Structure formats: C-alpha cells, structure tokens
Amino acid sequence: MPKYYEISEVAAKRAKDMNSFSDYKPGSAxxxxxxxxxxxxxxxxxxxxxxxVGKRQGLCAG
Structure with a gap:
C-alpha cells in the first residue's frame, strides 16, 4: 500500500500562477x-x- 504525504495545493497553485499563464486546476498537484x-x-x-526467481540466478540482492 503506497504511503502518501500531504501536498500543499495552495503552494502548488501559487507556483503555477508565478510560472505559467495557464490556470491551475485544483487538485492537480x-x-x-x-x-x-x-x-x-x-x-x-x-x-x-x-x-x-532472480535470486536463484544471482540477479537480485539478498
């Protein structure tokens, strides 16, 4: 199960606004x-x- 960290959508929007003329799509970051x-x-x-399988063939560590 993946571990996700929180993304600041406010900061992502601010960065997009400063670096692009296109609008920021909420939630896209x-x-x-x-x-x-x-x-x-x-x-x-x-x-x-x-x-x-690879361990038996010496292809993987461990």
Whole structure:
C-alpha cells in the first residue's frame, strides 16, 4: 500500500500562477503526485516479484 504525504495545493497553485499563464486546476498537484507514487510502488512490486526467481540466478540482492 503506497504511503502518501500531504501536498500543499495552495503552494502548488501559487507556483503555477508565478510560472505559467495557464490556470491551475485544483487538485492537480496531488493527483500528479499520487500517480507518480503509485507508479513507483508498481515498479518496486514488479521488481520484487521478479527477484524471487532472480535470486536463484544471482540477479537480485539478498
């Protein structure tokens, strides 16, 4: 289960407003962050599943 940290949407909006002429979509920073965390967990999970076989072949640590 992924561990998420709180994202300051106020700070994200302020940064977007200062660096872009396009409008900030509320919740977009949190959504993008959670997608990246989910993908990182998925990659780690796929890697750890492959290591059960890979350990026998000397491909993974442990």
């Amino acid at each position: 949190t959504s993008a962050y959670r997608q990246m965390v989910d993908e990182a967990y998925a990659i780690a999970e796929r890697h750890s599943e492959g290591c059960h």
